[in-house]
Amino acid sequence: DAGVIQSPRHEVTEMGQEVTLRCKPISGHNSLFWYRQTMMRGLELLIYFNNNVPIDDSGMPEDRFSAKMPNASFSTLKIQPSEPRDSAVYFCASSLADLGSYEQYFGPGTRLTVT
Amino acid sequence: SQQGEEDPQALSIQEGENATMNCSYKTSINNLQWYRQNSGRGLVHLILIRSNEREKHSGRLRVTLDTSKKSSSLLITASRAADTASYFCATDASGGYGNKLVFGAGTILRVKS
Numbered sequence: 770d771a772g773v774i775q776s777p778r779h780e781v782t783e784m785g786q787e788v789t790l791r792c793k794p795i796s797g798h799n800s801l802f803w804y805r806q807t808m809m810r811g812l813e814l815l816i817y818f819n820n821n822v823p824i825d826d827s828g829m830p831e832d833r834f835s836a837k838m839p840n841a842s843f844s845t846l847k848i849q850p851s852e853p854r855d856s857a858v859y860f861c862a863s864s865l866a867d868l869g870s871y872e873q874y875f876g877p878g879t880r881l882t883v884t
Numbered sequence: 885s886q887q888g889e890e891d892p893q894a895l896s897i898q899e900g901e902n903a904t905m906n907c908s909y910k911t912s913i914n915n916l917q918w919y920r921q922n923s924g925r926g927l928v929h930l931i932l933i934r935s936n937e938r939e940k941h942s943g944r945l946r947v948t949l950d951t952s953k954k955s956s957s958l959l960i961t962a963s964r965a966a967d968t969a970s971y972f973c974a975t976d977a978s979g980g981y982g983n984k985l986v987f988g989a990g991t992i993l994r995v996k997s
Contacts, residue, residue, distance in 0.1 A: 773926075802984075812927075812972065812987040825984060860926055872917060873985060875926030 773876035775861050781882045787849040790879045793842055794863030802873060803836055803846050804860040812860075818844065819866060851883045890973055894992040903960040905991040907973030908953075914976045916949055917985065918958050921970045930958075930971075965997040 774793040782788055794801050802817040816826040818838045826836070833852070838844040848855055858880050862873040891906045907916070915934045919927040933940045933949045933956065940947045946959040960967055970992050974985040 811989045814984065814986070817984060862927075872929035872932055873927075874929070877926050 773861055773863055773874055775859075775876035775879050777879060778877060779880050779882075781884065782851055783884055784852055785850045786883075787847065788851045788855075788881060788883075790846040790848075790859050790861075790881070792844045792846070792861030792876060794844070794861070795874055796842065798863035798865050798874070799841070800864045800866040801838060801844050802862040802864075803844070804862065805857045806860060806878075807857045815846070848881075851881075853883045856881055856883050890971070890988045890991040892991060893989070894994070896994045896996065897963055899963060899965055899995055899997045901963055901995075903963050903967070903993055903995070905958045905971050905973075905993070907956045907958070907988055909956075909973075909975045909988075910954065911975075911977050913951075916947075916956050917974045917976065918945075918947060918956075919972045919974060919987075921972065921990070923969070927972065960993075963993075963995045965995050967993060968995045969993060 773795055776791045800819050803815040804812050805815055806812045813828055815828045816836045817824055821838045821841060834848055836846045858878045860875050860878045862875045864871045864873045889908050895903055897903055913935055915932055917932045918930045920930055921927045931942045931945055931947050933947050935951055938949060944961045949956045956973060970990045972987050972990045974987045976985050
């Protein structure tokens with residue numbers, strides 16, 4: 770299995786531009802998570818989906834952030850307009866959530882720099 | 885908000901020594917998980933311990949859980965330079981869909997060869 774795939778790996782953009790981050794979860798997993806990691810705030814959960822449905826988006830910082838999961842194999846996180854304080858590493862993770870609790874598998878991350 | 889808090893924030897040891905990291909949390913949990921993150925990489929799951937378990941082993945890893953104290957510890961025995969990484973505990977308090985985890989701030993482990 771290829772694992773969780775994220776693209777791009779690095780993104781440098783100017784303030785005010787739209788940024789779209791992409792994620793392909795592990796085939797067969799039914800939960801998908803978007804995290805943001807910074808030195809100051811650590812690893813924060815932004816939003817997660819179960820069976821393509823957003824379950825908890827309480828971690829999304831502002832209306833500038835939006836996430837979609839149109840099907841079981843693809844998700845996007847969009848920032849519009851981007852700001853310098855959005856600079857961070859964004860991780861996507863997937864898991865097979867069933868009656869028990871299962872580990873999450875993380876992608877390599879997208880390092881976003883907003884200038 | 886972070887539920888798990890790791891201690892110490894940073895740890896430096898010699899190769900071959902044991903490394904112990906601690907995690908405290910605030911609310912009742914279904915399970916607690918430990919993850920490792922190498923520099924510039926995503927997190928990798930190491931071990932999961934359920935709320936009704938007290939100790940679990942996986943290779944050189946030993947995890948304990950004390951739900952009365954709301955704390956857990958991760959012991960890495962006979963450490964290697966390759967164990968140099970950040971280690972995070974994550975608590976699962978979700979009662980419904982999926983397994984929403986809350987991660988602590990992490991312990992940075994450096995193993996000197």
